[in-house]
Amino acid sequence: xxxxxxxxxxxxxxxxLMELDKLKQVERRTRLIGNSRHExxxxxxxxLAMGALSLYPxxxxxxxxxxxxxxxxxxxIVEIDVGDVLVYDLAGxxxxxxxxxxxAERLFGLLPQPMAGxxxxxxxxxxxxxSLDARFAGALDRVLPVLxxxxxxxRSWLENNIALEQVIQRNAHVADTLPELWHYVEGQLQxxxxxxxxx
Amino acid sequence: xxxxxxxxxxxxxxxxLMELDKLKQVERRTRLIGNSRHExxxxxxxxLAMGALSLYPxxxxxxxxxxxxxxxxxxxIVEIDVGDVLVYDLAGxxxxxxxxxxxAERLFGLLPQPMAGxxxxxxxxxxxxxSLDARFAGALDRVLPVLxxxxxxxRSWLENNIALEQVIQRNAHVADTLPELWHYVEGQLQxxxxxxxxx
Numbered sequence: 001x002x003x004x005x006x007x008x009x010x011x012x013x014x015x016x017l018m019e020l021d022k023l024k025q026v027e028r029r030t031r032l033i034g035n036s037r038h039e040x041x042x043x044x045x046x047x048l049a050m051g052a053l054s055l056y057p058x059x060x061x062x063x064x065x066x067x068x069x070x071x072x073x074x075x076x077i078v079e080i081d082v083g084d085v086l087v088y089d090l091a092g093x094x095x096x097x098x099x100x101x102x103x104a105e106r107l108f109g110l111l112p113q114p115m116a117g118x119x120x121x122x123x124x125x126x127x128x129x130x131s132l133d134a135r136f137a138g139a140l141d142r143v144l145p146v147l148x149x150x151x152x153x154x155r156s157w158l159e160n161n162i163a164l165e166q167v168i169q170r171n172a173h174v175a176d177t178l179p180e181l182w183h184y185v186e187g188q189l190q191x192x193x194x195x196x197x198x199x
Numbered sequence: 200x201x202x203x204x205x206x207x208x209x210x211x212x213x214x215x216l217m218e219l220d221k222l223k224q225v226e227r228r229t230r231l232i233g234n235s236r237h238e239x240x241x242x243x244x245x246x247l248a249m250g251a252l253s254l255y256p257x258x259x260x261x262x263x264x265x266x267x268x269x270x271x272x273x274x275x276i277v278e279i280d281v282g283d284v285l286v287y288d289l290a291g292x293x294x295x296x297x298x299x300x301x302x303a304e305r306l307f308g309l310l311p312q313p314m315a316g317x318x319x320x321x322x323x324x325x326x327x328x329x330s331l332d333a334r335f336a337g338a339l340d341r342v343l344p345v346l347x348x349x350x351x352x353x354r355s356w357l358e359n360n361i362a363l364e365q366v367i368q369r370n371a372h373v374a375d376t377l378p379e380l381w382h383y384v385e386g387q388l389q390x391x392x393x394x395x396x397x398x
Contacts, residue, residue, distance in 0.1 A: 005256045010379055013253045017343070018350050020249055021232045024242045033220045043223045046245035049272050050219055054212045054314060057204045066265040073248050073268075115253060144216070151217050180209055 009112035154197025208311035353396025362398035
């Protein structure tokens, strides 16, 4: 048992883990492939962590995959308090920024130290999107729903009236950290528009 | 780009990630806390990985948390082909062992090398349950649904007619890697039985 592993700390961790259960009820806009329901932020976070592990050979040199996986697992926990905001809703995203910062303090603050601080810093680093690890994790978070939509005949784009231009503009920075993947996706997006899967 | 990051390898990784989407449709017996639906294996895998990160201060010395998180993320992927089998259904679990081994080869085999081999070995190590990392990950996989059930008035135990003795016997080995947590849970299980949440 380390110095921080007291019975009180244990009860705090259990309370945190039970609170996390709520992320399974936060609905995203993306739908399961071939399925009628929307995905939730908990299963998305798992998918994103698997994306990080699987796409690691395509990551820029110097990426710390362990930190990226942690960011993927943590990145949407604030949605327990705030909910999910569509990535193309720029005004909506700006409006929730402060609420998300408060949610991060409340939720990670359920944990004992040093974990509370470590998780909060990782989440803040992810949100800032400046470090190499944060940029890789952020790029994956953008490109994964695009891939899901491409395999789902653009269902969520059609539902939200999204144009090819929006998808390209909003996600162009993916090319900085995952150039081969973004090159492939751009070609697929052109085809998708021809098929009428986005405006 | 590393030697393994060819365009073909990229397409293989994308095919693997899209196949993974199916884990979101595999239903477990555990229910969301306070909610009527069952959880699925994708969101459970995220919850388990978060459990590993959060309970790391309580882990035995020598645990490699990065490997444990990977195991948590990978451990149920075979259920895409095989489905989930209740942990208390011993005959059922034995019956699917070979199917799960084949599923692991098919699913991780969608990936290029060296990842296909690395993920398969990690899954096999998890299943064998002998290494320290596998025992810690396996203990977490047992104790997390117990905690969820304790916070859900024993709903899944009642639905599956589970007795206190079964929960204690089947999970006693959790005490080897997470002694403080299991000590706490055992006390809670006694109270749960008094409340009629399990037989």
